[in-house]
Amino acid sequence: MKxxxxxIVVGYLVYVIxxxxxxxxxxxxxxxxxxASRSLPWWAVGLSVMATQLSAITLVGTTxxxxxxxxxxxxxxxxxxxxxxxxxxxxxxxxxRAKVYTAYEYLExxxxxxxxxxxSFFFLLSRGLGVGVIIAAPSVILSIVLGWSEIxxxxxxxxxxxxxxxxxxxxxxxxxxxxxxxxxxxxxxxxLMVIVSQFPPSVSLIxxxxxxxxxxxxxxxxxxxxxxxxYTIWSGVIAALFLFLSYFGCDQSQVQRFLTAKSVSEGRxxxxxSAFLKIPMQFMILLIGVLVFVFYQFATxxxxxxxxxxxxxxxxxxYQQIRGQYEExxxxxxxxxxxxxxxxxxxxxQNYVAADRMFNETRKKAVDHVKEATGNKTFNDVNYVFPxxxxxxxxxxxxxxxxxxxxxxxMSSISAELxxxxxATTIDFYRRHFKPNALDGHYVAFGRIATLVWGIFACIxxxxxxxxxxxxxxxxxxxxxxxxxxxxxxxLAIAVKRARARGAFFGLLFGVASVWIASSYTKxxxxxxxxxxxxVTVLAGYLISLTVTDEPGYEVPAN
Amino acid sequence: MMGxxxxxxxEPVEELPDAWWHKVYTxxxxxxxxxxxxxxxxxxxFSS
Numbered sequence: 181m182k183x184x185x186x187x188i189v190v191g192y193l194v195y196v197i198x199x200x201x202x203x204x205x206x207x208x209x210x211x212x213x214x215x216a217s218r219s220l221p222w223w224a225v226g227l228s229v230m231a232t233q234l235s236a237i238t239l240v241g242t243t244x245x246x247x248x249x250x251x252x253x254x255x256x257x258x259x260x261x262x263x264x265x266x267x268x269x270x271x272x273x274x275x276x277r278a279k280v281y282t283a284y285e286y287l288e289x290x291x292x293x294x295x296x297x298x299x300s301f302f303f304l305l306s307r308g309l310g311v312g313v314i315i316a317a318p319s320v321i322l323s324i325v326l327g328w329s330e331i332x333x334x335x336x337x338x339x340x341x342x343x344x345x346x347x348x349x350x351x352x353x354x355x356x357x358x359x360x361x362x363x364x365x366x367x368x369x370x371x372l373m374v375i376v377s378q379f380p381p382s383v384s385l386i387x388x389x390x391x392x393x394x395x396x397x398x399x400x401x402x403x404x405x406x407x408x409x410x411y412t413i414w415s416g417v418i419a420a421l422f423l424f425l426s427y428f429g430c431d432q433s434q435v436q437r438f439l440t441a442k443s444v445s446e447g448r449x450x451x452x453x454s455a456f457l458k459i460p461m462q463f464m465i466l467l468i469g470v471l472v473f474v475f476y477q478f479a480t481x482x483x484x485x486x487x488x489x490x491x492x493x494x495x496x497x498x499y500q501q502i503r504g505q506y507e508e509x510x511x512x513x514x515x516x517x518x519x520x521x522x523x524x525x526x527x528x529x530q531n532y533v534a535a536d537r538m539f540n541e542t543r544k545k546a547v548d549h550v551k552e553a554t555g556n557k558t559f560n561d562v563n564y565v566f567p568x569x570x571x572x573x574x575x576x577x578x579x580x581x582x583x584x585x586x587x588x589x590x591m592s593s594i595s596a597e598l599x600x601x602x603x604a605t606t607i608d609f610y611r612r613h614f615k616p617n618a619l620d621g622h623y624v625a626f627g628r629i630a631t632l633v634w635g636i637f638a639c640i641x642x643x644x645x646x647x648x649x650x651x652x653x654x655x656x657x658x659x660x661x662x663x664x665x666x667x668x669x670x671x672l673a674i675a676v677k678r679a680r681a682r683g684a685f686f687g688l689l690f691g692v693a694s695v696w697i698a699s700s701y702t703k704x705x706x707x708x709x710x711x712x713x714x715x716v717t718v719l720a721g722y723l724i725s726l727t728v729t730d731e732p733g734y735e736v737p738a739n
Numbered sequence: 740m741m742g743x744x745x746x747x748x749x750e751p752v753e754e755l756p757d758a759w760w761h762k763v764y765t766x767x768x769x770x771x772x773x774x775x776x777x778x779x780x781x782x783x784x785f786s787s
Contacts, residue, residue, distance in 0.1 A: 251782075254778065258771070258775055261767050261770075261771040262768065264767070265767055265768065268760070269764070390785055393782070393784075393786040394786065396786065398781065398782045399786070400778040400779060400781065400782045401778065401779040401782060413775075443753075444754055445753075445755045448760065452767060455767050455771070456767065456770065459771070459774055463778070
């Protein structure tokens with residue numbers, strides 16, 4: 181990194197922390213600190229919704245996935261627009277008019293305090309751990325780029341975000357999210373342009389897409405109905421729909437976004453902004469990964485992208501032999517790629533596909549050797565592809581911009597999660613169970629302390645989360661353990677009139693247990709856990725509710 | 740636009756009618772189907 185890159189990164193960090201901290205003046209009371217006094221415009225809330233979901237994992241993990249596996253991950257988002265429409269009809273008006281601070285607060289009105297506390301606890305557990313993973317991803321990158329220790333980087337990212345979130349509350353989160361999304365969009369657009377400009381003169385963007393397409397990197401629709409297949413149109417439209425309904429409709433980090441809107445209409449519009457923009461934006465991110473793949477057809481890619489793990493094995497005879505083969509197969513693939521670009525016919529295509537297959541087999545040998553020699557059976561360098569590419573191949577200034585964009589993506593998600601964790605801790609536990617009648621200033625002070633504690637906790641989790649394979653899948657997998665069951669409880673609350681507190685409470689436990697069984701004893705992919713958890717919770721909750729005899733005069737509470 | 744964001748509380752809020760929202764939801768679903776079809780066509784074009 182040159183001086184200009186450093187200036188961009190430091191300038192970004194100083195500005196965003198200052199911008200967040202100056203929101204203190206509007207955050208003196210509980211509604212101001214946790215809900216921005218329900219005063220924010222739709223476009224700011226909408227950008228905040230997108231920024232919260234788009235973490236550094238999305239930038240780093242999915243570009244790496246696209247490089248190695250192509251664009252099939254895009255199918256994961258096909259259910260998102262439908263989920264947003266369903267939530268605009270149900271959750272947005274429901275929670276907004278209920279005047280709640282947390283989604284779980286409503287469950288006490290409908291069921292009882294026990295159900296509210298259990299759902300809020302599951303949220304705290306899953307997101308408290310999830311935010312640790314979100315901090316870990318950019319820390320991995322910066323430990324490579326800057327040569328800093330991973331632990332120091334984790335605390336730098338985690339605590340700088342904690343500071344402005346703690347001081348400025350939800351307004352700091354939202355308004356910094358807006359600027360962070362601008363930086364991310366600019367960064368993505370610039371890197372896309374620069375990659376294409378670095379192709380050989382005889383290779384156009386269209387040629388690059390034909391190369392990627394011929395080896396299956398551009399598959400965006402897979403109609404297979406195989407439950408063990410990770411990304412298909414069905415897992416996106418059906419299974420991920422359940423995940424998105426739960427994430428955007430039951431997860432406090434997202435519910436809190438639309439609760440800050442000026443009105444129900446503005447809350448709805450903010451979600452529909454994601455419905456329109458998410459698929460194109462994710463396409464652009466995955467396209468960057470595919471174009472990195474095309475770039476490396478004409479420049480030798482690192483055999484192992486994780487230089488730390490590579491250093492452990494690079495002197496072994498076997499590794500040196502594989503390296504010799506690797507350079508040979510890369511040269512063959514490059515010639516085949518150029519021949520295919522020059523004359524696109526079946527023969528050159530088949531030659532290129534065969535050369536790419538040989539290249540992949542050789543790289544797999546290298547990866548297997550690292551696994552064997554280091555004893556790290558879960559070794560996976562997919563998250564290192566994009567940062568290594570940026571540092572080795574981007575010009576001065578662009579490196580700084582991309583690092584700032586990765587920082588922005590990380591901090592926008594971390595801040596929203598910390599703010600939501602603090603809100604649930606304060607409202608669902610502290611105010612509900614320990615100090616129900618204190619002054620506003622007391623709860624705001626407690627909320628700030630809770631933000632700090634969650635920030636430190638997340639940093640500690642991040643230290644252990646840096647070597648968990650593809651990070652984005654880790655986060656989604658972890659969420660899937662709870663999300664479906666949480667959604668099931670809200671379905672019981674809103675749509676099942678016969679549902680009672682006992683049914684909701686035990687239905688939730690049955691739901692989480694069913695997901696644990698499904699993950700332990702079946703091979704179905706993790707996205708389907710959301711469907712399993714939701715259906716089991718609703719069914720078990722309904723059946724258990726039938727065993728409850730209502731008190732005379734009992735009426736289902738209205739919203 | 741982004742330089743000053745003062746909180747404006749208690750402004751009168753006008754909600755849009757349900758009929759308008761139904762049209763918006765239909766547009767979202769229709770657009771999504773068109774986008775998926777375009778992506779499918781994009782994949783097929785460059786893979787063939």
